[in-house]
Amino acid sequence: MITSILVTGEGSSDMGGSNNGHSISSGASYNLGPMALLAVRLLRNILPTWNEEYLDFQSPNNWMTCISGNELANQTKTLSKYRPSKKIQKGYSEHANRAFAMANYAQQHGHQLAIYFHDTDKGDFDALRDALRLGFSSVENVQSVPMLPKPTSEAWLICGRKRDPYAHCTALETQLSGNDAASAHNAPKKVLGQLLGLKAGAEPTTEQQYAEAEVVDIACINMPSYNQFKTDLTTAIEGVCGHGTARTL
Template sequence: MITSILVTGEGSSDMGGSNNGQPISTGEFYNLGPMALLAVRLLRNILPTWNEEYLDFQLPTEWITCISGNELANQTKTLGKHRPSKKIQKGYSEHANRASAMANYAQQYGHQLAIYFHDTDKGDFDALRDALQLGFSSGDNVQGVPMLPKPTSEAWLICGRKQNPYAHCSTLETQLSGNDAAAAQNAPKKVLAQLLGLEVGVEPTTEQQYAEAELIDVTRINMPSYNQFKTDLTSAIEVICGHGTARTL
């Protein structure tokens, strides 16, 4: 049964964060981010109906705790370090270490599920996911789920906003750039801004992205990076709640 979730991300525009300056936040002190909301909405569609009784989906901040990336980095100092190896490509060991710290914290404080958000940007999706899974494997009784939009979270939101919503969204992963400084037709933030009718040079705010995460149909997004998150989340739910209990979309 899932009653408590731990999340981490890159900042307020994805998983959200503390509103009182603390590295770990929950309840009234946690501002839910757009991607955290999307994860909550997807979770509700996959979670077995009997588990819904134990989670108030109107107040997800009551059962979600957010831990900052900096805090995870601090906690890795007291844990064994992952080094580049056959299992971890060079440049990804930091993520494995943070995932280990996250699994350790989740286990210590009774969170059954941990979701680690990070934009793929210009990195290697498989290498990043492999590093996170290796890090998560150090935690007993905790299921870790990588949430890795490719190239960035805006691409997922663009899928539901473009001229033909939800159609051929997989192409966004190769057409869009992981560089915010890219040309207007390739930079995810700029493309989303255009779709929202914002002035040139104005980027979507966290609040505007949150509104998009509220409106998007989480069951219709069809992109490799999103589908992998959905698959990993489903697998985690089945380990926690029992094989065959997760609902299919």
């Protein structure tokens, strides 16, 4: 049964974080970010019904804990074990080590599930996911999930906001830039801002993105990076609750 989840991300605009300056937060000290909310919505729809009853989905911060990337980096100083190799491409060993540290922390503190968020940006999706899975695999009894939007989390929200909502969203993964400093027509934050009616070049606030995460149709987004997250989340849920117990959207 899943009763406690550990998450990490890049900041307030994705998985959220502490509102009191601490590196690890939960309950009233944890502000969920837009992607944490999206993960919660998916979790609620995939969990077996009997497990859903044990979680208060009106207050997910009471059973979620957020650990910052900086804290994971600090923990890897004593736990670090991965270096670039045939299994890990150059530039991705840091993620493998952080994934190892995260799964280790989850195991020690009774979290059954861990979700590691990171935008793919301009990197290689498969290399990043493989590095995380390698780090996760070093720790037993914790189900860990990579959450890797391509190129960034805004692309998933844009899918439901563009002129033809939810249609041909796969193209967004290559049409949008992984660089926030890109031009207004393909920088994800700026494109989302335009779709929300903001002035040219303006980027949506975390609150505005959270509002989008509340209403986007989680069953209609059809993008490779999003679908992979759903698949990995389903596998992790069944790793805890039993094979064949997960529901489908």
